[in-house]
Amino acid sequence: MTKNKxxxxxxxxxxxxxxxxxxxxxxxxxxxxxxxxxxxxTEIVACPPFLYLEKLKKLSKKIILGAQDDFPGDVxxxxxxxxxxxxxxxxxxxxxxxxxxxxxxxxxxxxxxxxIKSSLAMGLKPILCVGxxxxxxxxxYFNLIKMQLEEALEGVSKTSxxxxxxxxxxxxxISSTKNRKDATPKDSSEMTIFIRRxxxxxxxxxxxxxxxxxxxxxxxxxxxxxxxxxxxxxLLVGRASLDAKKFSQIVKICEALNK
Ligand code: PEP
Numbered sequence: 001m002t003k004n005k006x007x008x009x010x011x012x013x014x015x016x017x018x019x020x021x022x023x024x025x026x027x028x029x030x031x032x033x034x035x036x037x038x039x040x041x042t043e044i045v046a047c048p049p050f051l052y053l054e055k056l057k058k059l060s061k062k063i064i065l066g067a068q069d070d071f072p073g074d075v076x077x078x079x080x081x082x083x084x085x086x087x088x089x090x091x092x093x094x095x096x097x098x099x100x101x102x103x104x105x106x107x108x109x110x111x112x113x114x115x116i117k118s119s120l121a122m123g124l125k126p127i128l129c130v131g132x133x134x135x136x137x138x139x140x141y142f143n144l145i146k147m148q149l150e151e152a153l154e155g156v157s158k159t160s161x162x163x164x165x166x167x168x169x170x171x172x173x174i175s176s177t178k179n180r181k182d183a184t185p186k187d188s189s190e191m192t193i194f195i196r197r198x199x200x201x202x203x204x205x206x207x208x209x210x211x212x213x214x215x216x217x218x219x220x221x222x223x224x225x226x227x228x229x230x231x232x233x234x235l236l237v238g239r240a241s242l243d244a245k246k247f248s249q250i251v252k253i254c255e256a257l258n259k
Contacts, residue, residue, distance in 0.1 A: 009227070009258050010165065010211060010234035011251045012045040012066060012127060013241025014096060025052040026059065028244055033060035035248030041258040043234075044251055045094050046241065050082055057091045066094030066127065069102060072114035084115075084122035095119050096236075098152055099129045100171045109151030116152060120160050127236065128152055129215070130195070131169040142194055149198050162209035166195055167236040173216030175239040180217065188214045188230035220249035227257050 013032075019025055025048055036044055039062070047066035048056060057065055071081035087095065097119065098112040116126045130148040132141035149166070156164070168191050173183035192212050199207035214226045215236030223235060234254060240246040 008041065008043045009254050010043040010045060010213065011247075011254050012094070012096075012165075012167075012213065012234065012236050013047060013247055014068065014099070014215075014236060014238045015046065015048045015241060016068070016101070016238060017049060018242055022052055022055060025049075025056065028242065029056045029059050029063065031244035032247055033063055035244055036062060036251050039251055039255050042251055042255045047094065047096055053087070053092055054090055064094060065090075065092045066096060067092050067124075068096050068099065070095050070097075070115055070119055070124070072111075072118035084119040084124050088122045088124055093123075093125060094127055094165075095124045096127045096129060096167075098148070100131055100133075100169060100174065101176075109148060112152040113154050116156060116164075120156065120163060125163045125165060127165045127167050127213070129167045129169050129236070131171050131216075133171045135170075135172065142191075145191065145195065146198050149195065150202070153202060158203050158206045161199075161203040161206040165211045165213060166199070167213040167215045168192060168195060168232075169215035169236065171216075175217045182222075183214075183216050185222075185225045185229035185231075188226055188232060192231035218250065220246055220253065223250045223253045224257070227254055 019028060045064045045066045047068050053065055067087050070084045070087055071078055073083060097115050119126045130145050132144050135141055170183050171177055172181055195212055199210055211233035213234045213236045214230050214232045218226060218235045218237045219240045226232060237247060237250060
């Protein structure tokens with residue numbers, strides 16, 4: 001199944017709608033860059049709000065920039081939107097798509113599919129978020145994840161597979177979810193085995209090059225367990241990415257486990 005081996009693990013910070021000012025964003029970015037200056041084997045990505053991207057791009061070469069969304073259109077009459085091409089031209093290389101917080105705002109798998117295709121066409125690597133809101137005893141959340149993957153990746157070619165990253169984010173474990181619960185590495189590992197099977201059915205051996213991340217309140221205390229036993233190639237980090245020390249600790253844990 002894993003004919004083409006994954007080489008680099010990845011830790012990606014999703015800053016969401018934080019921090020309040022460019023000044024604070026610069027400080028967070030600079031502090032993070034300082035802490036991770038000796039990292040060699042781990043890919044480090046930060047996804048700040050759009051309007052900080054240009055300034056942050058100039059501050060570090062070590063941290064690759066990602067966006068939190070994009071729009072699947074060419075230039076034109078799309079008020080308020082930012083296209084994949086604009087982001088690429090700014091130096092952005094990743095884009096988080098299908099995050100549960102955007103799905104809550106009404107984004108469908110079809111919307112996400114259009115964004116994935118246009119992002120790939122413009123050179124951005126999509127980080128496709130999938131995840132269930134809750135779990136139940138009949139395990140039908142597996143079907144939901146399968147549907148999210150199949151619909152969002154419909155029509156994506158095998159040759160693009162290596163550029164795609166899947167982030168498994170059980171919504172019930174995300175830090176901002178009310179009455180959240182901790183997910184375990186076993187929860188992650190079961191689901192990543194399933195996700196790899198769905199991806200293999202779609203892409204064949206090329207699926208082995210797709211990195212899968214875990215996201216959901218990842219922090220320095222549990223990062224090692226998820227990376228060792230969660231079946232993943234890295235982590236998508238929300239809240240902890242707003243703390244340069246915590247985020248860099250996670251990166252260092254990942255680096256130490258990278259062979
Ligand atoms: C997220 O929402 O993508 C996320 C991983 O958040 P947190 O780490 O804060 O749960």
